[in-house]
Amino acid sequence: MITLWHYLAVAAALFGIGLVGFLTRRNLIVMFLCAEMMLQAVGINLVAFARYHGNLHGQVFVMFIVAVAACEAGVALALFLMLYRRGKSLDSADWAAIREVGVPPASDADPLPTEPVTAEPQLAPAGVRPVQPANEEAARV
Amino acid sequence: MTLFSLTPTQNAAGQIGLAAVLAVVGFALLLPNPKGRRVREGVAALLGSVAVFGAWLYSAYGRPMPDLVGTVLFGLFSAGALGFGTVLVVQKNPARGAIAFAFVILSTCGLFLLLAAPFLVAATIIIYAGAIIVTFLFVLMLSHQDGPSDENDRSREPWLGGLAGFAFTGLVLFTLFLSHEAAAPAEAGDQPRAGQRLPAVVLTDAERQRLTEALAKLDATDDELAGDLTKHREDRIAHFASVRDAVAEVVGSEGAAPGPRYGTLPTRLEKTPALDGKPAVLYREDAQARATLARAAAVRDLNGRAFDTLQNTLLAKNPDAAAAKADYAKLRDEVLLLTGAGQLPARNVGNLGYLLYTDHLLAVELAGTLLLVATIGAIAIAQRKRESAE
Numbered sequence: 001m002i003t004l005w006h007y008l009a010v011a012a013a014l015f016g017i018g019l020v021g022f023l024t025r026r027n028l029i030v031m032f033l034c035a036e037m038m039l040q041a042v043g044i045n046l047v048a049f050a051r052y053h054g055n056l057h058g059q060v061f062v063m064f065i066v067a068v069a070a071c072e073a074g075v076a077l078a079l080f081l082m083l084y085r086r087g088k089s090l091d092s093a094d095w096a097a098i099r100e101v102g103v104p105p106a107s108d109a110d111p112l113p114t115e116p117v118t119a120e121p122q123l124a125p126a127g128v129r130p131v132q133p134a135n136e137e138a139a140r141v
Numbered sequence: 142m143t144l145f146s147l148t149p150t151q152n153a154a155g156q157i158g159l160a161a162v163l164a165v166v167g168f169a170l171l172l173p174n175p176k177g178r179r180v181r182e183g184v185a186a187l188l189g190s191v192a193v194f195g196a197w198l199y200s201a202y203g204r205p206m207p208d209l210v211g212t213v214l215f216g217l218f219s220a221g222a223l224g225f226g227t228v229l230v231v232q233k234n235p236a237r238g239a240i241a242f243a244f245v246i247l248s249t250c251g252l253f254l255l256l257a258a259p260f261l262v263a264a265t266i267i268i269y270a271g272a273i274i275v276t277f278l279f280v281l282m283l284s285h286q287d288g289p290s291d292e293n294d295r296s297r298e299p300w301l302g303g304l305a306g307f308a309f310t311g312l313v314l315f316t317l318f319l320s321h322e323a324a325a326p327a328e329a330g331d332q333p334r335a336g337q338r339l340p341a342v343v344l345t346d347a348e349r350q351r352l353t354e355a356l357a358k359l360d361a362t363d364d365e366l367a368g369d370l371t372k373h374r375e376d377r378i379a380h381f382a383s384v385r386d387a388v389a390e391v392v393g394s395e396g397a398a399p400g401p402r403y404g405t406l407p408t409r410l411e412k413t414p415a416l417d418g419k420p421a422v423l424y425r426e427d428a429q430a431r432a433t434l435a436r437a438a439a440v441r442d443l444n445g446r447a448f449d450t451l452q453n454t455l456l457a458k459n460p461d462a463a464a465a466k467a468d469y470a471k472l473r474d475e476v477l478l479l480t481g482a483g484q485l486p487a488r489n490v491g492n493l494g495y496l497l498y499t500d501h502l503l504a505v506e507l508a509g510t511l512l513l514v515a516t517i518g519a520i521a522i523a524q525r526k527r528e529s530a531e
Contacts, residue, residue, distance in 0.1 A: 002215045005202045007252065008317055010219040013194065014226055014249075016164075016310030021230035023302035024172055027292040029235050029280055033242045036272075037226055040249045043261075051256045054343070054429060054483040056496050059258050060504075063497070066261075066268055067508040071515030073272050077279055078523035084283050085525075090235075091292035106297075110175040112289045 007048035015041035028080050028090045032073075039069050153318045156197040161311035163190035165303040171231040172296040172303075175289075178231075187227065191220075201318055214255055221248035233293045235280045243273050257485045260493050341409060341424060343433040343483035348391045348405055352480040355387040359473040362466060370460040377455060381469075385448045388476060392437040395445040406437050433482040440475045447472045 018041060021034035043062040050058025080090065087094045096105055147155065163186045170183030225244040232238045246269045250262045284293070296302070344352075358380065365380050385394075393404025407414065410430055415421040423430050447468035454465045486492075497505055 002208065002211055002255070003202055005317060005321055006198060006215065006219075007256070009194075009198055009202075009314055010222070010252070012310055012313040012317065014222055014245075016306050016313075017223065017226040017230055019309060020168055020303050020306035021226075023305060024168075024296045024299050025230065026295055026297055027235050027284075029276060029283075030229070030238050033229060033238060033276065036269075037229065037242065037245055040222075040245065043265075044249055044252055044256075047253055047256045047258050047261065050258070051485050052342070054485050056485070056489060056493050057500075059261055059489075059493055060496055060501050062258070062261055063264065064504060064508055066264060067512060070268060070272070071511055073275070074515050074519040075522065077275065078519035080279065080283070081523050089290075089292060090283055091290070093291065093295075093297070108175075108291065108295060112175050112291070112294055113177070115288050 004048050004052045007044060011041045011044040011048070014038075014044070026092050028083070028092055031092065032076050032080070035072070036069060039065055150319070153197060153201055154315055156193055156200075157311045157314045157318070160190045160193040160197065161307040163187070163193065164307045164310075165300070168227075168231065168303040168307075169299040171227075172299040173231070173233045173294050174296060174299065175294055183231075191223070197314075202321065211255065214251065218248045218251035218255065221245075222252065235284055235293065236277065239273055239277050239280060242276075243269070246273070257487045257489065259487065260490045343410065343425075343430055344406065344480075345409070349480055351387050351391050352476055355384050356473065356476055356480065358384045358387070359469060359476065362469045362473070366462040366466055370455060370462060374455050378452060381448055381451050385444055388440060388444045388472075392441045392444070392479070395441060404437070404441070407434060410434060429483065433479070436475065436479050436482060440472070440479050443468070443472050443475055 015038050018034045018037035022031050022038070025031055025034065043065050046058040046061045046065070048058075050056060083095070084090060093106065093108075099105070167183045167186035167190060170179045170186065172178070222245050225241045225248065228241040229238045229245065232241060246265060250265055253262045253265065284290075361380075365377055370377075389402070389404065391404055391406050393407055394402050403414075410423055410425065410433070412422045412424055421434070423434070447465070450468050451465040454460050454462060
């Protein structure tokens with residue numbers, strides 16, 4: 001039998017992965033997805049407890065989690081849109097100016113890798129008259 | 142796994158710690174880094190972490206083999222959720238991350254389905270399908286696709302972040318281990334553990350097994366009572382006596398005082414039995430435990446009565462099996478219902494709706510208000526100011 005404990009352990013691991021993603025990633029949209037993943041892990045816990053107790057109250061809790069996640073999605077995406085308009089970037093480190101007083105600013109030591117820029121292919125311009133040899137008379141049709 | 146003759150608790154702590162350390166190493170190597178990622182080493186560390194985690198689950202909570210289909214599905218869905226979650230975290234491209242998130246949602250929906258929550262599966266898929274598509278639109282609208290960028294190709298403190306996350310997970314798992322009574326046997330010099338246990342289940346697996354065996358025998362009632370009833374009396378009575386004893390082992394026999402014949406189910410659930418008209422005091426004071434005990438009492442009465450009827454029928458001169466058959470058909474139905482006590486039925490969508498609009502009506506209203514406020518908030522935040530527009 002798969003027991004309650006198996007589900008709790010898997011939910012804890014999923015929550016941990018989401019937490020690591022939220023702490024380490026800098027793209028606001030990825031951070032938002034990691035937060036949603038943590039909510040899903042909590043939902044697994046609640047549904048597993050509902051099954052264990054043989055009642056439906058845990059499932060009702062998960063419905064409210066889904067409602068709160070929908071609110072969060074709406075507000076968060078509106079916020080990202082506003083931040084993007086101001087900073088033209090989704091990098092959360094761009095907003096380090098609102099950090100706590102006395103905390104030194106974090107700086108990125110390593111330069112970003114530069115991808116080799118390949119020249120875009122150029123087509124020969126169309127519609128140019130071919131050069132005619134000087135001694136040849138143009139054919140008259 | 143007892144290389145160093147450790148106690149089970151130390152062994153579990155070692156396994157969880159090793160899994161957490163390997164996961165930290167794997168994530169730190171795989172997270173986006175301007176110096177380049179080390180994919181092969183990172184994946185190897187993560188696979189090692191998953192192997193140790195699985196070994197711990199196996200050794201701590203037993204081998205879940207009897208239910209093969211359920212075990213395979215559970216393994217598939219949980220591996221899918223954890224694997225695609227890892228891809229979401231370490232993937233540089235946010236669009237691919239959103240696709241991985243969609244698979245995380247599908248995997249958790251599979252787990253919901255295994256846990257008898259069909260409505261939540263449908264609701265989650267519908268809501269997150271919309272959410273993921275909107276997120277996708279945002280990614281396409283806002284992210285730069287030209288070359289490396291700060292937000293996608295850098296991580297914030299991969300080692301410290303991984304350590305924080307997985308230290309937390311390891312502690313949660315270790316607490317789970319300590320709170321599980323079967324997995325943490327008494328050890329020499331071990332202090333009795335303080336804390337509150339989970340309420341007991343109304344029907345244990347062993348009891349359910351006994352009742353299922355009795356059910357199999359009850360299903361053969363018609364065969365046992367076929368033919369000339371004046372023959373094979375002893376065999377027939379022995380068959381029904383075995384049914385009576387199997388059921389009585391769980392629910393007790395009629396008129397029994399607290400003791401060995403009282404039945405394992407009432408003994409486990411009742412703190413003090415009903416005496417002199419006073420109701421019993423239960424370990425679990427909820428409707429489910431009360432209903433299970435009432436059903437067990439009904440089964441107990443019916444069990445004794447049906448056997449008496451059968452014995453009288455078989456010992457009569459002109460036996461007529463109709464009354465005994467009717468009693469045993471009723472007993473079979475009651476035992477079947479008792480066997481399902483404490484189990485969540487898979488078809489529970491209607492009950493969920495009933496519960497939402499009776500017990501949780503205020504919460505439903507509050508959730509609706511919250512959604513309205515969030516909508517207004519989203520519009521207010523995203524609105525372009527007139528000065529900036531001009």
